[in-house]
Amino acid sequence: MAKARVRHLTLRILLAKPLSYWQLLKHIDVDIPTTQAVLKELLEEGILEYQNDVFLLTSKGKEEAKKLGLISFSSLKCPYCQGKTINIATFKHLLNVFEELITGRPKAISEYDQGYVMPTDTVARVLFMYELGDIEGKHIFLLGDDDLTSLALLASGWPKQVTVLEIDERILNFIEQKAISKGWTNLNVIHYDARYPIPEKLRNRFDVFLTDPVETVGGLRLFLSRCVEALKGKDSVGYFGLTHLEASRRKWHQVQRDILNMGFTITDIIRNFHTYLLERDDILNLQLRVAKEAPVKVERPEIDFYTSNLFRIYAAESPRPLVEGKVDWKRELYYDEEAYVTCPY
Template identity: 25%
Template sequence: MEPSDPVPSGDSADLTTATTAGPSGMSGDAPGPAAPVPARAPGSAAAPDSAPGSAPRSTSAPAAVSTPVSAPVSAPVPVPALASALAGDAAGPGEEAMALVARAGIDGRRLRNALVALADGRWWTLADLVRETATSRRTIEELLREVDGRLERSGARFRLPATPASPTTPATPAPRTGPSGPPAPPEPSDLPAPTGTAARPTRTGPRRAPGTPGMRPGAVAPADPVAHLLTDHGDLVALMDELIAKAPRGRHTLDHVAATGETVVRRALLLDTRFWLDGARLLCVGDHDLTSLATALLHPGVEVTVADIDERILAYIAEQAARLDLAVRTRWADLRLGLPASAHAWADLAITDPPYSPEGVALFVARGAEGLRDRERGRILLAYGASERTPALALKVQQALSGLNLVSEAIYPDFNRYLGAEAIGSAADLYVLRPTTKTWPAAAARVETAATAIYTRGPQSVESTGPSPAAATSGAAGSPAPGAGGPGGSPTAASGADGAADDGFAPEVLVGDWPRDVLPRVPRARLTTWLAKPYASDPASVAISVPAGLETALPRLLLATRAREVRVTVASPLRDLPADLLSPVYRLTAEGTGLRAVRVPPPAPETGNAPDTGRAGDAERPGDNERTGDTERTGDAERILRRILDNAHGKLANTWREALIGARGDLTKKQARAVIAVVAPWAADVTVLELPAHRLRELPAAVRESLSSPAAAGSPG
């Protein structure tokens, strides 16, 4: 669609819609793909190789210093039209808008960029203009209120009418000579001064017409480290736009806002041009933006691991990686409880776009540091943005980063663009951080004291902190017995003298945050410790307190427990309890905010006796052997699966291999390892506790297949 074409109404939110976003720019559920950004004019998609008057920039690698990045350059505006718009003619923004620009002082560049965009002939939605100019929605709304009476409208889109160029004035500036790029802007002196404005005294250096607000038509954006490479990757940008559009809808409680396809490709280009990726490993600390797929598509030689809390995203990334034959593996992780075991000291590079709170940024970056195997040359790339109106919030985040003793090698302003997050201008900076020898103790201290509330919205936000579920149930009548009450295990009854509940349940270990006066003599364990390693003893009964926001960790907390009975207390009634994942191990009963999990007996070992096929003396019937074989394989599969799940802290492939050898009797270790690699290539170097839910659901079928898979895949020995 051409920029001047009318746009049907009703395709975007009205410009007067108010935002309710928090510090990170989230507003309800993250939106799906927004209305398409109006097409750029030819030659305006990328910044030139060098800014006017500067030395030519390398075309093979990004700049290694902090480099400003701005919105894509708009098509040059005819000189008379721009001068008219900026001077306040009837077709321009008017005196009120220019007064707003003047009050902005040196920060008025953002508003001038917006005015030039409005006058360049294209139709804009509020979301598009916010993203194009990387300016907060609130600031853009203020500007639009000042020019509202002068705007042309087509449905929910708008623009400033352009004044036709005079017959004696060229519609566009003359082409630049030298390196390729957008046309050079005219000299400031070529812009006419508003009528009645007296000229200032002559001065040396570049001249500007008196009263001209200072935005030159066709001015180029500040240098972009990888924009000159984008033209060669249009197909990849289109593919990433499609993948992002089809990805699971973002969750506002996890601060999800999707980045644009161009943004994730630019991240991949920056990684590829700044670092040597052949044989390198990249850890994505959260990846709702699908940076993992973009990087693997651009450079197949890099290995990628994604650690994320969102099971839907993990399943989607795994599905697309398999379809596209990419070396991307997925791991479930709630980073408040730890980094996946297989991701520790694994990566050469880490990249993260975390919750935009100081607590969230510090935690995700610290986990990224934990994931680096090269402590001398490893890097962490961080996407973080704040509104130009709230520098104090950015200061808090930068103070948190400073506490991790990281070197900021580069900061690329407005590098990342989003389909949402309008409170921060739908944009975020990109930091390139390098750890120092002091980073590791600082990171360890940070994760040790990490809070549960790290997000900017919802029950897990920094503003929504409250007592733990166990503490909340404590009343004046006395401390509750963990697990006391009904069959769901809700802690409602007072404890007896021996600490037992009314039904006789007496926990031998308390896991999580329990009040100090609850069973003070019973040993305690932190949730992070419970997931990190097996408990030293083998308790028969355990009580677990799960705070609000950590409910997704419940299946892993139960699998990490080998007690005969577990009582769990949560902050709110459980929904979508994953009973199917736990049915081989537990019988679950939920009631209110309590959950009772009783361990089921393991499958009985094979006795070797022939099964009873009928009445005594009956002859063997056709099909009996086949049915017997199926029954034996089913029993073997159940025993192998139970052995794997009972050893949740151990390497899944190792436990599976030993159990498979015992069940089949015809495999060596090498052959068993090869069989597992064929039926479950995702099982290598992973524990049960970090497997995404979709892999846990695939595990029973994979175990059954391994019992009948040919052994020829592995040679004897």
């Protein structure tokens, strides 16, 4: 059970040292509502206490951990790549160029559920694709690009063509102006709302897609279906992110069923590949459920706690969309019962 896992992970993590609410969320790979419920139970049982903005084990909690045979947790994650499997040192120049390119980028807005990942993560994603042979000479399709991955792709010089479909015209204009300033001519940007089918001229044209979809089941299905429409067919590849904070394992199960039903197989899942640079003040100011429904009174996050996992999927057969035609969804595209960091309005 997910609740048992949260309990287990919380005890072993706190055996090592006290942690804040936000630090615990980053360490526990279970959805936010389940984690909140278990932390509340542990406090009520006297296994945890909350002092000076951190959770710590009580003597009862330490005894409980001992009974379960738990030892103090020590991470074995590679200190160089932080578990991404990619060391960007060889291409440090690409990171430098990308960081210069994104200076003055548009501010993320909640209307479109935007949130930027760390620049190092964007470049690492491009290098991960390079490692697997998914960039050089390829036609690449991006559905949404608030991370500005298109600029990192273009800066690498590897893709044949990069096409960005994005609903936020601020982002499209920013990307286009940067490409013009660099003299890059292999970019195509299109203002697009995912509730509508992709333009006919883009169908069956691309080798690889990238998207960072909304995390409702319907939204994920829609975004992946639109991307499928753009792919050439069998042996095409797709990349997308999925969290554990706003996606329970039940949701993961449904997403993976959808992936299989579309004709894909999952080749890679890299945990916590992306760390999001959310507007920390917004967490409290917008009364997001992650803070509003926390089991203790929390302050502004002191760390970037929101992460997502990188998926790579491969079309083992001719891929097929599960959603076709126009859909009439509104806010339900972005928001469901597991949306605790997504703005509800």
